Amino acid sequence: MAPVPLSPVNVGHIDDVQELRKAKPTKIPERFVRDETERPSLSTTSLSSAYETIPVVDLSKLVKGSQDEFQTEISKLAVSCEEWGFFQVVNHGIDLDLLGSIEKVGKEFFMLPLEEKQKYPMAPGTVQGYGQAFVFSEDQKLDWCNMFALGVEPHFIRVPKLWPTKPHKFSETVEEYSREVRRLCQKLLGFIAMSLGLNKDTFEEMFGVAVQAVRMNYYPPCPRPDLVLGLSPHSDGSALTVLQQGKGSSVGLQILKDNTWVPVQPHPNALVINIGDTMEVLTNGRYQSVEHRAVTDKEKDRLSIVTFYAPSYDIELGPIPQLVYGDLPCKYKRYSHGEYSKHYVTNKLQGKKTLEFAKINQTQNSS
Numbered sequence: 255m256a257p258v259p260l261s262p263v264n265v266g267h268i269d270d271v272q273e274l275r276k277a278k279p280t281k282i283p284e285r286f287v288r289d290e291t292e293r294p295s296l297s298t299t300s301l302s303s304a305y306e307t308i309p310v311v312d313l314s315k316l317v318k319g320s321q322d323e324f325q326t327e328i329s330k331l332a333v334s335c336e337e338w339g340f341f342q343v344v345n346h347g348i349d350l351d352l353l354g355s356i357e358k359v360g361k362e363f364f365m366l367p368l369e370e371k372q373k374y375p376m377a378p379g380t381v382q383g384y385g386q387a388f389v390f391s392e393d394q395k396l397d398w399c400n401m402f403a404l405g406v407e408p409h410f411i412r413v414p415k416l417w418p419t420k421p422h423k424f425s426e427t428v429e430e431y432s433r434e435v436r437r438l439c440q441k442l443l444g445f446i447a448m449s450l451g452l453n454k455d456t457f458e459e460m461f462g463v464a465v466q467a468v469r470m471n472y473y474p475p476c477p478r479p480d481l482v483l484g485l486s487p488h489s490d491g492s493a494l495t496v497l498q499q500g501k502g503s504s505v506g507l508q509i510l511k512d513n514t515w516v517p518v519q520p521h522p523n524a525l526v527i528n529i530g531d532t533m534e535v536l537t538n539g540r541y542q543s544v545e546h547r548a549v550t551d552k553e554k555d556r557l558s559i560v561t562f563y564a565p566s567y568d569i570e571l572g573p574i575p576q577l578v579y580g581d582l583p584c585k586y587k588r589y590s591h592g593e594y595s596k597h598y599v600t601n602k603l604q605g606k607k608t609l610e611f612a613k614i615n616q617t618q619n620s621s
C-alpha cells in the first residue's frame with residue numbers, strides 16, 4: 255500500500271453494494287454484470303470437494319513437534335507452497351477470541367450507516383479507506399464488494415484520519431490483531447525459508463521493517479451470483495497474505511488450480527495463507543503466487559479480513575542467489591517493493607498480469 259499520488263482518475267459513479275442491495279433492484283446494474291467468459295460458471299468450478307481441498311498445516315508441529323512431526327509438517331509446507339501456493343494453518347497461536355473480536359468489529363463497521371463509513375473515503379486511485387479499490391476507468395466492471403483498508407506498519411504508511419472512531423474498539427482491535435498476525439507471518443517466513451533449505455532468518459533479514467496492511471472485504475448477498483464476481487481474479491502483491499474468513503459465512507474464495515476454480519472450504523479456526531508475487535520473485539519462481547477470486551452467494555453475506563505482509567518499501571530485492579542455480583536462469587529482476595507496490599495499486603486486478611513488471615525476458619536473458 256504505497257502512498258500513491260492523487261491523480262485525476264475518472265471512475266464514474268460507483269454504487270455502494272450494500273446500499274444497492276437494500277434498494278432491491280430487479281436487475282443487476284450493468285457495471286456489475288461480467289462478460290460471459292468471466293462469470294463464475296459451474297463448468298470451470300470444481301465441485302469435487304473430496305480431493306480438491308487445499309492442504310492444512312499444523313504450526314504447532316513446526317514450533318514444538320517431535321523431530322518426526324517437524325519433518326512431516328515441513329514437507330507438507332513445501333508441497334503446499336510449491337503445488338498450491340495456498341494452505342490453511344491451524345494451531346497458529348493466535349487467540350481464537352481475538353479472531354472473534356476482529357470479525358465482530360469488522361462486521362459492525364460494515365453495518366454502520368453509509369454516512370458514517372463515508373467519513374473514511376477511499377479516494378479514487380488510492381487503496382486506503384472505505385470504498386472500492388483498483389477502479390481506474392468509467393467502463394471498468396465493478397466487484398460485488400465493499401472494502402475497508404488501512405496501512406498498519408511501518409507507522410508512516412498510516413493515514414490517521416482513516417482510522418475509525420466507530421465502532422468502539424475497532425482501531426484498538428485492528429492494532430492488537432495486526433501485532434499477532436505480524437508475529438505469525440514472521441514465524442511462517444522462518445519455516446518457509448527452512449522448507450527451501452535456507453537459513454531460518456533469510457526473509458526477516460532481507461525485509462527490513464516489513465510493510466503490513468489490512469483489508470476487510472464485505473460481500474453482501476447477491477440476487478444473481480451467477481452474473482457477478484465478489485472480487486476480480488488476481489494474485490497478491492505481498493510476500494505472504496493471511497486471510498481470515500468470517501465464521502458461518504458462505505464459501506467465497508476460489509483459487510485457480512490446473513485451470514479449474516477450486517473453492518476453499520473454510521476450516522474451523524484456521525487462517526488461510528497464500529504466497530504473494532514478492533515470494534515468487536524471491537524464490538525465483540519456485541513458490542509461485544496463485545490467481546484467486548471471490549464469488550458471492552444468493553442468501554448469505556461474507557466478510558474476509560486480509561493481511562498483506564511485504565518487505566520494506568526501500569530495500570532493493572531480487573531472486574535469492576541460492577535459488578538461481580544450474581541451468582535455471584534468473585527469471586525476475588531486482589527492484590524495491592515500493593516500486594512494485596506503486597505499480598500494483600495503480601493497475602486494475604487482472605489475474606497475474608501485474609507480475610509481468612518483474613519478469614526478465616528469457617530470450618534476452620540467455621543471449
Ligand SMILES: O=C(O)CCC(=O)C(=O)O
Binds near residue numbers: 490547558
Ligand atoms: O475474500 C476473499 O476470500 C479474497 C480476498 C482477497 O483475495 C484479497 O483481499 O486479496
Ligand SMILES: [Fe+2]
Binds near residue numbers: 489490
Ligand atoms: Fe487476494
